[in-house]
Amino acid sequence: MATNTTTLQGTFTGTGGPVFIPFVSGIDWLQVYNLTQMNASPNPHAGIQWYWQRQMIAGSGIEYFNTAGTQVLNAAFVTPAFFLYDSTNPPQNAPVVIAAGTNAVQPVFTTGTTTNLFTGSIVRVTNLATTPNLNGYDFSIDTIIPATSFRVKNALANAPGAVTGAGFYQLISSFGPTPQTNVPYWYPSNRRIVNITQANPAVITTSVDSAYIAGQAIRLAVPPQFGMTQADSLVVNVISVNGGDITVNLDTTGFTAFKFPLNTVYPFTPAQCVPVGEETDQFSNPNLLDDATINTGQTGIVLMGGINGPAGQNADNIIWIGGKTFNGS
Amino acid sequence: MLAATAGFINCTGGVNGDNPTEITRADVDEVVRTLLNNNAYTIMDNIEGEDKFGTAPVRDAYFALCSTQLTGNLDNVAGFIQKNQYPAPMNALRSEWGAIGNLRFLVSSIGSFFANASALGANVFNIFCVGMEAYACIEQDGYSASFIYRPPIYDGPLALNASVGYKFAEVPRITNDLWVINLRATLA
Numbered sequence: 001m002a003t004n005t006t007t008l009q010g011t012f013t014g015t016g017g018p019v020f021i022p023f024v025s026g027i028d029w030l031q032v033y034n035l036t037q038m039n040a041s042p043n044p045h046a047g048i049q050w051y052w053q054r055q056m057i058a059g060s061g062i063e064y065f066n067t068a069g070t071q072v073l074n075a076a077f078v079t080p081a082f083f084l085y086d087s088t089n090p091p092q093n094a095p096v097v098i099a100a101g102t103n104a105v106q107p108v109f110t111t112g113t114t115t116n117l118f119t120g121s122i123v124r125v126t127n128l129a130t131t132p133n134l135n136g137y138d139f140s141i142d143t144i145i146p147a148t149s150f151r152v153k154n155a156l157a158n159a160p161g162a163v164t165g166a167g168f169y170q171l172i173s174s175f176g177p178t179p180q181t182n183v184p185y186w187y188p189s190n191r192r193i194v195n196i197t198q199a200n201p202a203v204i205t206t207s208v209d210s211a212y213i214a215g216q217a218i219r220l221a222v223p224p225q226f227g228m229t230q231a232d233s234l235v236v237n238v239i240s241v242n243g244g245d246i247t248v249n250l251d252t253t254g255f256t257a258f259k260f261p262l263n264t265v266y267p268f269t270p271a272q273c274v275p276v277g278e279e280t281d282q283f284s285n286p287n288l289l290d291d292a293t294i295n296t297g298q299t300g301i302v303l304m305g306g307i308n309g310p311a312g313q314n315a316d317n318i319i320w321i322g323g324k325t326f327n328g329s
Numbered sequence: 330m331l332a333a334t335a336g337f338i339n340c341t342g343g344v345n346g347d348n349p350t351e352i353t354r355a356d357v358d359e360v361v362r363t364l365l366n367n368n369a370y371t372i373m374d375n376i377e378g379e380d381k382f383g384t385a386p387v388r389d390a391y392f393a394l395c396s397t398q399l400t401g402n403l404d405n406v407a408g409f410i411q412k413n414q415y416p417a418p419m420n421a422l423r424s425e426w427g428a429i430g431n432l433r434f435l436v437s438s439i440g441s442f443f444a445n446a447s448a449l450g451a452n453v454f455n456i457f458c459v460g461m462e463a464y465a466c467i468e469q470d471g472y473s474a475s476f477i478y479r480p481p482i483y484d485g486p487l488a489l490n491a492s493v494g495y496k497f498a499e500v501p502r503i504t505n506d507l508w509v510i511n512l513r514a515t516l517a
Binding site: 092095124126127132135136168170184185186188189190219221266267268269270272274275276292293294295326 | 330332333334335336337338339341347348349350444445446447448449450453467490500501502503506
């Protein structure tokens with residue numbers, strides 16, 4: 001046997017969505033077994049075993065399944081199943097047409113294609129005809145109606161100012177919201193602010209969920225177009241985080257109201273929060289590297305979920321073994 | 330790391346109809362003014378004027394790190410000084426393209442950009458304008474990266490296969506976020 005081969009194995013519980021398995025040294029083959037479905041006889045059938053090898057076309061896999069309602073084994077070459085994934089160089093998904101969007105604090109975008117969108121996915125909108133103020137923003141999304149629409153998850157301070165005409169969206173976070181939530185892959189990264197409440201403590205809303213944690217320090221950048229200029233350049237500490245909302249130790253009750261620039265204000269620099277460090281008394285045994293910027297990039301393979309996906313359905317018990325061969329090509 | 334975490338300013342002085350726009354002198358002036366107001370030290374000393382045709386003195390400057398894709402746009406910015414117009418071109422760095430105001434531009438073919446990230450879906454190029462000691466790499470355990478080559482003799486009795494690999498042990502860190510600004514621009 002040649003040297004320099006590696007084999008890894010593991011297990012996970014399915015959620016129904018895609019699952020990412022990191023392989024630091026690369027991967028040439030993978031076998032997956034769904035122990036939950038192995039002894040069942042579901043109708044319609046569910047996959048019980050999968051195989052992938054590097055020479056197979058992108059996204060494909062060999063699926064073994066029990067014929068519907070029986071335990072008679074069958075097989076098929078299926079897509080989608082497995083995708084190689086490098087989070088430092090994620091796939092550039094093609095722009096998808098948006099037909100229209102609502103003039104609301106959580107705009108709803110109408111589109112005929114919602115393939116691969118999940119609650120929490122990150123999309124970038126561009127070329128919106130009547131709301132250029134939204135163009136170039138990345139948004140976390142929710143309320144996905146298949147082949148119909150999706151909604152901006154984190155509410156803007158105000159509606160963008162017009163009903164949105166035709167444009168495009170581009171899926172930035174491929175293969176579902178987890179585990180590829182760090183977009184970009186350096187953590188913590190800056191985020192664009194879409195609202196700041198006039199309250200004590202203030203709540204900052206970002207267009208994409210921040211994944212910040214309590215104790216981190218962030219600097220606010222609030223250009224004049226966003227109203228609350230008193231908050232510009234302030235460094236604040238994170239008290240708590242809930243999705244796209246960040247509660248910080250800042251009293252904004254006397255500040256000018258935050259406003260999201262209307263569609264007539266264009267171009268501009270977005271309001272943003274920039275991670276700059278930490279309040280060390282929030283951490284036990286802090287050290288100088290606690291607030292370093294971390295490279296979370298990983299290489300590996302994504303298993304698609306679902307009744308006929310290798311990542312299985314919710315609560316499915318799944319085991320896998322995969323590796324790198326010396327002469328893979 | 331800088332692309333993901335540094336604060337940014339969009340170029341807005343251009344006329345290409347995008348957001349950000351192409352780079353203009355007004356955008357450069359805004360960045361320089363911001364770095365000066367933040368008490369960032371310049372990295373390069375000034376180059377004193379000399380009595381030579383076609384040359385101009387160069388101010389002390391911050392570094393602006395960007396993609397080679399931007400070179401044509403830089404040429405068109407008001408006040409741009411090509412490095413061959415420096416009074417002492419030998420003081421220019423190999424990767425240097427020229428200077429605008431208090432920024433000296435260093436270009437790289439692997440300069441940072443975000444694909445399809447502008448308002449109109451064009452590539453957005455990151456121009457990292459940095460003052461002295463704005464960021465650092467902390468090398469852990471006394472080294473930053475190792476490139477490891479093992480000749481075939483280590484493979485086995487027949488010495489058939491060599492191997493190479495690499496490993497990193499370093500932490501990047503912005504030491505003062507006020508001293509680094511990402512000026513974002515699209516192409517004209």
